[in-house]
Amino acid sequence: MNLLDVHAAQMIPMMTPVSSGDSMLYACVERTLKALLEERTSQNSNRKRLLLESKVDAFKRKLSRADADREVLGDRYLKDVHTCLDSFGMERTNSQKQFHKAFLGATLAHIYGAVDFERHRTRILAQNNLSDPSFEVLVVTPRRWGKTTSVAMFVAALLLSVADMWVSVFSTGQRASSSLLEQVCKLICHVPHGSSRILRRNQEQVFIKGDMPSDVRRLYSYPSSVQGESDALSKLACDHSIKHIS
The missing domain is CATH 1.20.5 (Single alpha-helices involved in coiled-coils or other helix-helix interfaces)
Known part of the structure; x- marks a missing residue:
């Protein structure tokens, strides 16, 4: 005043x-x-x-x-994932490219990290032609369509490209679980110096060396019991039917 x-x-x-x-x-x-x-x-x-x-x-x-x-590390990680997917010595089919695009959309938050993804959310989604992130992908195809190979390629690309990446895969049984893990390891060994990056490996896990000593990337491949779940559901339905009849 x-x-x-x-x-x-x-x-x-x-x-x-x-x-x-x-x-x-x-x-x-x-x-x-x-x-x-x-x-x-x-x-x-x-x-x-x-x-x-x-x-x-x-x-x-x-x-x-x-x-x-400031460099957004997720941009570099995403670029490296795309490069890795085409460096495994096999040509991807159109369906596999479609699978990988959906997988990338579901894992963007993990590739960029929670902080950078939320800060640059609009730009990241626009660059990947997404309106909203989808964190789940359902793939239904006939047999021998390349689903397992697609998953193995994507998992290997994540482990080779993204720092501190942890991946857990649940298969229908022990044989499928071991087969997937074996396929991922073969893909990693196919890239230059890939075999030297494997720190530890057994039937259910593989540890990959990153760019820093503290950067250890992990794959856990677990068998799951689909039959056990099916048996439990069948028993529940049977018990319900008996109770209904009585």
Whole structure:
């Protein structure tokens, strides 16, 4: 509030009407002074708001410049995954390319990491032609369509490209589980220096050396008991039928 505002605020309570003419004059002056005070108050508020907005905008621009200068590791990881998928010595079918595109869409948050994915979510989704991320993929095809090979290629590409990556695969049985793990290891060994990156391997897990000593990437391939689940469901249905008949 400047000197004019102070004088106006002081004049309002000091003016006391003497006659009816004075009352009208007083009312007119009072309205004028109040309007002046409100206008000045509004101007001060607008100046403060604009100053605050300018500071916020400056901070946003600073963050934008920092993001532009800082490399987003997920971009490099994603590029390396694409490169790996075409470096295993086999030509992917159109169906396998479609599978891998869906797999990538479901794993973007893991490739970029939670913080970078949320910060650059709009750009990442736009670059991958996605409106919203889908974290589940269902593939249904006839036999001998390349599903297992597609999964093995994608898992191998993730392990070779993304730091600290952990992958868990559940197969229909021990033989399928071991076969998938064997196929992943063969694909890893196919790339240059791939075999030297395998730190540990057994029937259910493979550890891969990353770019740093602390960067150890893991694959766990587990057998699951589909038959056991089917038997349990059959028993439950049978018990329900007997109870219903009785």
